[in-house]
Amino acid sequence: IVYATNGLPPDSINGKIYTKAFNTKELLRIKAVTSLEGWITSEVIDFTVYPKGIACDSVTLLSKPNRGKSFGGKILIDGRKGFSQTADQLYNSWLGFKKEDFKAGFHFGSNPILHEIVISTADMTNSSGASVFPPTKITIKGGENAKKMKTIGVLSPEMPLVRRPNASIPYIVPIKPGNYAYIEIEMLPLKSLPIWHQEKGQSGFVFLDEVFFY
Numbered sequence: 001i002v003y004a005t006n007g008l009p010p011d012s013i014n015g016k017i018y019t020k021a022f023n024t025k026e027l028l029r030i031k032a033v034t035s036l037e038g039w040i041t042s043e044v045i046d047f048t049v050y051p052k053g054i055a056c057d058s059v060t061l062l063s064k065p066n067r068g069k070s071f072g073g074k075i076l077i078d079g080r081k082g083f084s085q086t087a088d089q090l091y092n093s094w095l096g097f098k099k100e101d102f103k104a105g106f107h108f109g110s111n112p113i114l115h116e117i118v119i120s121t122a123d124m125t126n127s128s129g130a131s132v133f134p135p136t137k138i139t140i141k142g143g144e145n146a147k148k149m150k151t152i153g154v155l156s157p158e159m160p161l162v163r164r165p166n167a168s169i170p171y172i173v174p175i176k177p178g179n180y181a182y183i184e185i186e187m188l189p190l191k192s193l194p195i196w197h198q199e200k201g202q203s204g205f206v207f208l209d210e211v212f213f214y
Helices: 073-077 087-093
Strands: 002-004 028-033 045-049 058-061 095-097 102-107 113-123 137-145 148-155 167-179 182-188 206-213
Touching: 045 167, 058 073, 073 102, 073 206, 102 206, 113 137, 113 182, 137 167, 182 206
Parallel strands: none
Antiparallel strands: 002 028, 028 045, 058 102, 095 206, 102 182, 113 167, 113 206, 137 148, 137 182, 148 167
């Protein structure tokens, strides 16, 4: 097993041979392959290790998911990461939005100091029949409650230009540091899939399974 943590695919130059378990206290995105002399190297496996972060008391979904409705908003703060290598895995522990933008409110009884929010999303442009893309825009609002808040962070992820290996991608959104009892997150799905995609012109899905607060 050869792995890399610098965002690039691992190979004989860029990568380390996995020999034993290691610990990390920071968010760490890992890309790994298996290889053996005389055999074809495996496809890249892309996964992320997340620090636990600050606990959220509850979640209120403010829009209706197209997939995973029965899970409810609590699945976003249960600390259990889902797999995203196949489309079937997305139906087990993810929320998917297509017809409506993703929108949810996160409640904190302790009014903690927050400076960063990380959203775990699925990226599945390489599977036949899958149209799971990054959100085109992430907007984060914060304040005392849903009626008294303001925009504290915005991120516009880059869209893929070609198919890429299926992965769970963390989007790190810096926010204005402060004490927040309520955080509201909105993510916009891609409205028209690119010309190179087999479902070009149709709307894309946004899938997410966890939200971390730091």
